[in-house]
Amino acid sequence: MRKRNVIIWGSIIIALVLQIVPLPIQADVYRPDWVLVVLAYWSMALPNRVNVGVAFITGVAMDILVGTTLGIHSLGLSVSIYILAANYQRLRNYSVWQQAIIIGLLSSLYHLLTFWVQHLLTDIYFQVDYLWPVAASMVLWPWVFWLLRKTRRQFSIM
Amino acid sequence: MDTIFTRGPSLNNRLTLALVLSVLLIFVDHKLEGFKSTRVYLNSLMSPIQYLANLPGLILSESAQRLTSKEQLLAENQTMSNQLLLMSEKLQQFDVVVKENEQLRSLLQAPRRQESRKMVAELMAVDKNPYSQQVVINKGAIDGVYLSQPVIDDSGIVGQVMEVGSTNSRVLLVADVTHAIPVRSLRNDIRFIATGSGSLNELYVEHVPHSVDIQEGDLLISSGLGSIFPEGYPVARVTQVVRDESRPFARVIVTPTASLDRLRHLLLLWHEDDDDGGTSDEIDSDIEPEDNVVEELEDA
Numbered sequence: 334m335r336k337r338n339v340i341i342w343g344s345i346i347i348a349l350v351l352q353i354v355p356l357p358i359q360a361d362v363y364r365p366d367w368v369l370v371v372l373a374y375w376s377m378a379l380p381n382r383v384n385v386g387v388a389f390i391t392g393v394a395m396d397i398l399v400g401t402t403l404g405i406h407s408l409g410l411s412v413s414i415y416i417l418a419a420n421y422q423r424l425r426n427y428s429v430w431q432q433a434i435i436i437g438l439l440s441s442l443y444h445l446l447t448f449w450v451q452h453l454l455t456d457i458y459f460q461v462d463y464l465w466p467v468a469a470s471m472v473l474w475p476w477v478f479w480l481l482r483k484t485r486r487q488f489s490i491m
Numbered sequence: 492m493d494t495i496f497t498r499g500p501s502l503n504n505r506l507t508l509a510l511v512l513s514v515l516l517i518f519v520d521h522k523l524e525g526f527k528s529t530r531v532y533l534n535s536l537m538s539p540i541q542y543l544a545n546l547p548g549l550i551l552s553e554s555a556q557r558l559t560s561k562e563q564l565l566a567e568n569q570t571m572s573n574q575l576l577l578m579s580e581k582l583q584q585f586d587v588v589v590k591e592n593e594q595l596r597s598l599l600q601a602p603r604r605q606e607s608r609k610m611v612a613e614l615m616a617v618d619k620n621p622y623s624q625q626v627v628i629n630k631g632a633i634d635g636v637y638l639s640q641p642v643i644d645d646s647g648i649v650g651q652v653m654e655v656g657s658t659n660s661r662v663l664l665v666a667d668v669t670h671a672i673p674v675r676s677l678r679n680d681i682r683f684i685a686t687g688s689g690s691l692n693e694l695y696v697e698h699v700p701h702s703v704d705i706q707e708g709d710l711l712i713s714s715g716l717g718s719i720f721p722e723g724y725p726v727a728r729v730t731q732v733v734r735d736e737s738r739p740f741a742r743v744i745v746t747p748t749a750s751l752d753r754l755r756h757l758l759l760l761w762h763e764d765d766d767d768g769g770t771s772d773e774i775d776s777d778i779e780p781e782d783n784v785v786e787e788l789e790d791a
Contacts (some may be wrong), residue, residue, distance in 0.1 A: 349540055350540055353541065353544045354548075358752055385505040385506050386505055386509070389512065389513070394540075397536070398541065400623070400625050400654065402516075402520045403526060404514065404515070404517035404520060405513075407509065407512070407513045407516065408509075408510065411509035411513065415505075415509075418502055450517065454517070454521050456668065457622045
């Protein structure tokens with residue numbers, strides 16, 4: 334029980350750190366959605382442990398870290414993770430590459446949601462650059478999937 | 492273990508709850524600004540993660556410092572001491588000018604300018620949110636940082652403090668879309684407002700009539716109106732003026748003098764009236780209206 338919580342929250346905290354690590358400005362555009370990808374893995378592997386609630390809490394933490402209005406990222410993450418957790422049985426049977434495409438779709442939904450909410454609050458405009466993280470997340474997914482599955486089996490977390 | 496007793500509310504109910512809570516949070520935070528005081532604690536709660544994220548950069552720069560060769564250090568030392576010589580030469584004149592300025596101001600019975608408190612801060616993290624331009628610095632409420640405190644670097648105004656944590660705080664850059672700063676042209680004292688564009692090296696000067704005398708290369712300095720930024724610090728240089736008569740106003744694009752994309756060390760400024768209980772502020776407010784009238788007459 335304890336071990337499981339430590340592993341899950343540890344991986345989420347690492348994802349949060351990676352999400353805000355300072356990068357050179359050229360690479361910053363391509364930063365993948367670490368948090369979304371890690372949450373996606375856990376909600377697909379253990380949908381009864383990690384779902385909308387964890388996504389909401391992580392989203393609030395992300396709002397504080399990134400400095401956006403509270404609630405924006407929690408909304409985006411909750412909706413994306415809800416879609417995953419509701420369809421986990423089907424998604425588990427897909428190959429990793431098909432899952433990567435699903436992650437890409439989810440990531441773009443997440444980015445569009447956070448963009449729309451912020452567009453309603455302040456007058457920001459859409460740039461295509463904002464969607465680079467979608468491609469980066471798709472590339473990242475197989476590696477995170479592999480790494481986290483190895484960790485999960487190593488510590489036999491159910 | 493998934494037993495029927497540990498399940499809790501269904502997924503749909505959870506989503507509804509999360510959505511309602513999120514919208515409530517957004518409403519309370521954005522419209523009512525209800526988290527102003529709690530943000531300090533929330534930021535402090537999250538600051539370990541920020542320090543953790545800052546670690547790789549810190550280690551890199553530390554090891555880079557340790558690995559610099561003796562020649563490089565000597566060369567750096569040489570350029571620094573040259574710079575110091577040039578600066579101190581300028582400073583000699585500056586002292587005289589300051590004295591002269593004080594005398595002239597006392598002749599005019601204008602309030603004297605005072606030295607304000609300053610503190611050097613270091614950049615901790617650059618915000619990854621593409622919709623806003625913010626940075627995090629390593630000074631917070633413990634060091635006396637307060638809300639909407641002006642922040643500058645070696646070449647101009649950087650922004651203002653928008654959130655204070657106990658050991659770090661968040662700075663809104665002048666280039667953010669929600670930021671605007673009152674400025675005046677150094678050449679002819681015309682007042683403008685420079686708003687952020689969302690990209691780091693561009694600001695817009697808005698509502699500029701076609702007839703106003705503003706040229707490429709003009710330096711815009713802070714005007715001190717709005718009483719957030721102190722007067723006289725460089726803000727931006729005009730890069731482009733488009734006078735399209737079919738539009739109501741001229742389109743003026745300026746570049747911030749501070750290099751917002753390569754910030755490292757920043758300077759926090761304290762307001763001048765912190766030491767003497769705000770007396771100079773009152774005198775300022777007595778004089779300013781007349782000044783404005785005169786300027787407006789001249790503009791017309």
